[in-house]
Amino acid sequence: MKQSSFRMFPMPFHSMLLFVIWLLLNNSLSAGHLLLATILAIIIPWAVSSMTTERPRIKKPMLAISYVFLVLKDIISANFSVALLVVGPLKKLSPGFVAVPLDIETELGITLLASTVSLTPGTVSAEISADQKWLYVHALHLENPEELIEEVKSRYEAPLKEIFGC
Amino acid sequence: MLDIAIQIVGLILCASLILTLYRLLVGPKLPDRILALDTMFIHGIALILLYGIAIENAIYFEAALLIAMLGFVSTSALCKYLLRGDIIE
Amino acid sequence: MNFYVEAIASAILVFGGVFLLVGSIGLARLPDVYMRLHAPTKATTLGIAGVLIASCIIQSYRQESLSISELLITLFLIITAPIAANMIAKAALHHEIDPIERTKGQELIATAKERTSPPAPEAEEGKEA
Incomplete structure (x- = not known):
């Protein structure tokens, strides 16, 4: 258990995140705020560390960063394609539901995959089966279901699997 | 030039809010209305930031952050209510 | 204010505004609830990001120091928008709302x-x- 072994930073990543967010919220780098951010970054993880559940670790940080940029690029291209579909003629749109089989097993991985699918071209994740093996996706303009499943699996799921090493 | 841009974006946001209001009033089902409300929250954030730019004051950032958080929480609470008929389980 | 800074900020601001409008047009035009989900979740996220980045640039320029706290809102919305969309889709599925034919x-x-x-x-x- 965590209580038995005393640690200065039980959650180093969260401490860093708290530190940065406190400075961003106050939008300043003055000594007082730096001190306060340090205190908060130490105290809050102490208070909450016993409540956390085990999380998968990021095995490949470089790949994670390139994944973030891939998603950001796709968000922008998604917006242009969706904007064209929305403003264009609606009769041509053929929406559809697709079930994507999932290979990722961790909850964080599935959450990230579902969020990515929602933010990227023409797809919104609608539901996950209770055994966490299927992701139901609604597509705004579905031409070929197999192609869409293949794209989701190779473009987003494969890097996520590699990042979390599962 | 920035003044003109602010006026244009203000007009665009008003038109956009009217379209959202149309969806909020017409429905036809509850999820449509929740979606319209969620979109309205985002427009609210945009309008507040625009006002902050127009009057040259950065103090409205906190208000925008609060609206973003409240918007998400209220959307999820409403959806939870539709899903389970109960908000706190 | 510097002409180029003003021009860039204005362009990003109008870009964001146009995408917010596209999101609302989609919300009003598309025929069923599952299709309507697409427009607000995607277009409004980019639209609000545009407005926030423009605000970032202008406030940084005015205060003569970097002001990137607006990015927090952008980040928050990028994280929460898909979750909200997912919950609305769940609610729609749960209420057995029929999609178009x-x-x-x-x-x-x-x-x-x-x-x-x-x-x-x-x-x-x-x-x-």
Whole structure:
């Protein structure tokens, strides 16, 4: 258990995140705020560390960063394609539901995959089966279901699997 | 030039809010209305930031952050209510 | 204010505004609730990001120091928008709202609502529990 072994930073990543967010919220780098951010970054993880559940670790940080940029690029291209579909003629749109089989097993991985699918071209994740093996996706303009499943699996799921090493 | 841009974006946001209001009033089902409300929250954030730019004051950032958080929480609470008929389980 | 800074900020601001409008047009125009989900979740996220980045640039320039706290809102919205969309889709599935008739794969709606594996054709990949 965590209580038995005393640690200065039980959650180093969260401490860093708290530190940065406190400075961003106050939008300043003055000594007082730096001190306060340090205190908060130490105290809050102490208070909450016993409540956390085990999380998968990021095995490949470089790949994670390139994944973030891939998603950001796709968000922008998604917006242009969706904007064209929305403003264009609606009769041509053929929406559809697709079930994507999932290979990722961790909850964080599935959450990230579902969020990515929602933010990227023409797809919104609608539901996950209770055994966490299927992701139901609604597509705004579905031409070929197999192609869409293949794209989701190779473009987003494969890097996520590699990042979390599962 | 920035003044003109602010006026244009203000007009665009008003038109956009009217379209959202149309969806909020017409429905036809509850999820449509929740979606319209969620979109309205985002427009609210945009309008507040625009006002902050127009009057040259950065103090409205906190208000925008609060609206973003409240918007998400209220959307999820409403959806939870539709899903389970109960908000706190 | 510097001409170039003003021009860039104005362009990003108008860009964001146009995308917010596209999101609302989609919300008003598209025929069923599942299709309507697409427009606000995607277009408004980019639209608000545009407005926030413009605000960032202008406030940084005015205060003569970097002001990137607006990025927090952008980050927050990028994280929460798909979750909100997912919950609305769940609610719509739960209330058995019918999609428009030309929707493909309608047989998946029943299994999606029950949160079980999809029916036979896709299940042959050896994935069923």
